[in-house]
Amino acid sequence: MSTILRILRFTRSLTPYYLSIMAAAAVVTAAGIAVPFITGAATDTVVDAVGSVTNGSGIPDGAIRSVVLLALALLAASLVETVASNLGGYWGDVMSERMRTILSTRYFEQLLALPQRYYDSELTGTIVARLNRSIAEITGFMKSFSNMFVTMLMTTVAVLAISAWHYWPLAVLLLLAYPAYLWLTALTSRKWQRIEREKNEHVDEASGRFAEVVGQIRVVKSFARERSELDRFSDHFGETVRLTSEQSRHWHSMDALRRGVLNLIFFALYVIIFVRTVTGHFTPGEMVMLIQLMAMARQPVQNLSWVVDTAQRAAAGSRSYFEVMDLDPAAVGGAGSLPRKAEAERGGGRRGDETDPGSPHRGGADASGASGSPGAPGSAPVVAFRDVSFGYDEHGDVLSGVSFEVWQGERIAFVGESGGGKTTLINLLLGLYAVRSGTIEVAGAGPDLASLRRSIGVVFQDPSLFSGTVAENIAYGRPEATRDEIEAVARRAAVDVFASKLPSGYDTVIGERGMKLSGGQKQRIAVARAMLKDAPILVLDEATSALDTKSERLVQAGLDDLMRHRTSLIIAHRLSTIAEVDRIITLRDGRIDEVGPPDELSRSGGIYAELLALQSSSSKADRKRLKRFEVIG
Template identity: 85%
Template sequence: MSTILRILRFTRSLTPYYLAIMAAAAVVTIAGIAVPFITGAATDTVVDAVGSVSGGSGIPDGAIRTVMLLALALLAASLVETVVSNLGGYWGDVMSERMRAILSTRYFEQLLALPQRYYDNELTGTIVARLNRSITEITNFMKTFSNMFVTMLMTTVAVLAISVWHYWPLAVLLLLAYPAYLWLTALTSRKWQRIEREKNEHVDEASGRFAEVVGQIRVVKSFARESSELDRFSGHFGETVRLASEQSRYWHTMDAVRRGVLNLIFFALYAMIFVRTVTGHFTPGEMVMLIQLMAMARQPVQNLSWVVDTAQRAAAGSRSYFEVMDLDPAVVGGEGSRPRELEATAGIGDADSERPAVRFRDVDFGYDEHALVLDGVSFDVRRGERVALVGESGGGKTTLINLLLGLYAVREGGIEVAGAGSDLAALRRNIGVVFQDPSLFSGTIAENIAYGRPEATREEIEAVARRAAVDGFASKLPDGYDTVIGERGMKLSGGQKQRIAVARAMLKDAPILVLDEATSALDTKSERLVQAGLDDLMRDRTSLIIAHRLSTIAEVDRIVTLRDGRVDEIGSPAELAASGGIYAELLALQHSASKADRKRLKSFDVIG
């Protein structure tokens, strides 16, 4: 019941639909209850007429007119039931789709609000599978429940009241039927839900792996892993078959017990009605009416089984859904602070080049509770300055970028950014990013370029495309900038995708630029084209660069070297070349011909 109440609170905007569906169900129920009374009256009229004819008195006056009116009443009840039930069905269909839209939108909104740390521990396919399964089960249940609840309630109350009026022991037996059936159903519920949770876990894991394999299909095929991935996938669903078999066997065994008890109770009810009719306490019409009412009373009891089944599925589905909705982004992201507005600092000159754009102050950070990836990192980046981050692989370079973007919370210390504003959205509007992975979407080239500034005109899009050398290949495509590039830009080469990523950052025109190994995966020709665009993009802009070529590092204003998560040195390329530190070591390794030195150079993610 708590699940139903929570869903109702979560979708309170649908209350008019719930009320309309319940009103329609009430009308249908009233029309249905009227049928036994009409049939009973018709039975008594027919029996009296048959008795009169058999006794030689002829057909009673008005008998034909009465049965015709009763037949018309049955037609009217049937028509009302037909029209109103379909109207309720229409409202139910619209309500369920609106509910799907509400639940899906809020789920997506919550996912967008959750920090990067949440996605570090979840498979994309699992997140999607959870959405589809949970919302389907919730909407199916709510649509059914809103249609059946009023019908079940009104039918039960009406039949009990009529039974008390005619013969109170009938009502007593009916009152025994409902709790007995519910009690037996409750016995079934706990084990059923436990098995359902296990099934859902297997389905979610299989769906998550499915999405991952499809997204990495080239790797799967290259390593000839198709059969092992298929075995893993089918193994999960094999487990769901085993669990479903156990679950179904248990459910149907209990269902047989429930129905057996119900059959005994209704046997007693029918026996009483027949005996009371034979002894003259009920007329034939009353007997027909009561039998039909008992049949109507039996339907809600039997429907309880189906309602409980769908309710359990909805409860299991909503549990997964609300587990995500109940997550507090601040708690998931961990304790600590994210970048804030740069504070004014006394003694700094008025010249823009002297004022910092980014400041790291004694930053500590770790991806888990114990190990530190960054330990006491402090440095400033002045406005318009190009600063390269250099260090061994795993030394914290990309982590610094993730913290600057507010993807994770700093454990200790702080980060200040000019124009950070009061929230993460304001911060990120002031930072342009070109990652090693271009991370394109499945739309057109123009849409991908304008992703950071969707209001941009076509002229602005094409202007940055020319600056980033996108026009050279886009103009040769059949649909030009309107060419759909496929999921993650799969129809384009690595160099083409990266040039679009550069154009995207150009169009955003943010004052701070982050380049996270933006050309490391490119061939020499593509790198020259992309690097030309990057040089144009970095002009008169504050830039933080993780570069993989010494030639790129040598052209920056300053270098920050990292060793074991700490700042080792800060200085210009010329200063650090003579200091004997990491950068000097890289220069020496560049000119070495030994395999050991070349291997050592690769550990820095740097090539000569």
């Protein structure tokens, strides 16, 4: 019941539909209850008429008229029931679809609000499978429940009252049937739900792996892993067959017991009715009416089994659904992030406290007023890390006490061994994770994560395109952009070179993740996307590391244009552009080791100098060691 109440609270905007469906169900119940009374009256009228004819008295006056009117009454009851049940069915269909829309939209909204940390431990396919399964079970149950609940309740109350009026032991036996059936059903429920949860886990895992394999089908085929993936998928569903067998055996064994008890109770009821009719306490019409009422009373009791079954499925589904909905995005992001600062101090001014405690970022000074030289009087950095420490989950720190400042127009390179924390710095800058301690200040970041991310343009190593058109992907960061603006940045990023050759030009659908394009083409679209966004801060996350020489040359030309007059932090695989940056920051074991211009650090004997030496070396050992490094810049 708590599950039902929570779903009702969660979808309270559907209350008019719930009430309408219940009203229709009430009319259906009333029409159904009228039928035994009409049938009973018709039975008595016919029995009296047959008796008169048998005795030679002829057909009583008005007997034919009475039975015809009673037949018309049966027709009217049937028509009312037909109209009301179809109205209820219509409202139920619309209600369930609206409920699915509400639950799906809120689930998606919650997923969009959850930080990157949540997705680090969840398969995409599992998230989608959970949505489909949970919402299907919830909406299916609520539609059936709203249609059946009032009918069951009113039928039960009406039958009990009528039975008590005619002969109180009938009502007493019926009162015993309901709690006995519910008690036996409750005994079944605990084990059933436990097994259902296990089945859902297997289905979600199989669905998650299914989506992952489909998304990586080239890798699966190239490593000849089709059979092992199929076996793994089949094993999960094979386990659901085993669990279903155990679950069904338990359920139907208990159902046989429940229905056996119910049969005994109704046997007693029918015996009482037949005996009292034979002894003259009930007329034949009353006997027919009571037998029909007993049949109506039996149906709600038996429906309890189905209601409990679907309720259990809905409870299991809603548990998975609300586990996600109950997550606190700030808590999932990681406890320990400090309160944000709304605006960085400029020239000794006061810093205001930001009200969003869930983000590690702080708004800095307006970028338009920052000086181009570090430490210029009255200026503030565009990006500043202040004693930042961070780690994933419960593991040790990946970054420890990191502090640095980036000034307007600077190009900064981060150098260090793979796993040294360079990409983590970018993830923190984008607010994908909350810091454990320290603060991050970003000029013009605004009061929330959305405004922060609007001030930062990113080109990832994986372009991460969507399945729409070329134009739609370029305009993803600025959907309101005009076609002229889209095509202008496409020319700057050399997208027009291949877009003009596509079947529909910029309106060509590129397929999921841009599968119809080459790596270089996809990356050029990603550069154009960042250009159109026109954010004051640029992050290049290994934007050319996966490209061939020709594609890299085209993409790099677009990147050089993109970085012009912009504050840039770039993750790159090659050292070719390191000499062009203003400063290099080297990282060793999650801590800053050196900071300085390339010429200075090339002579310091530190990490950057070591990288230059390794690059010029021809020994296999040095080449192997070089692979351990990744470079931003």
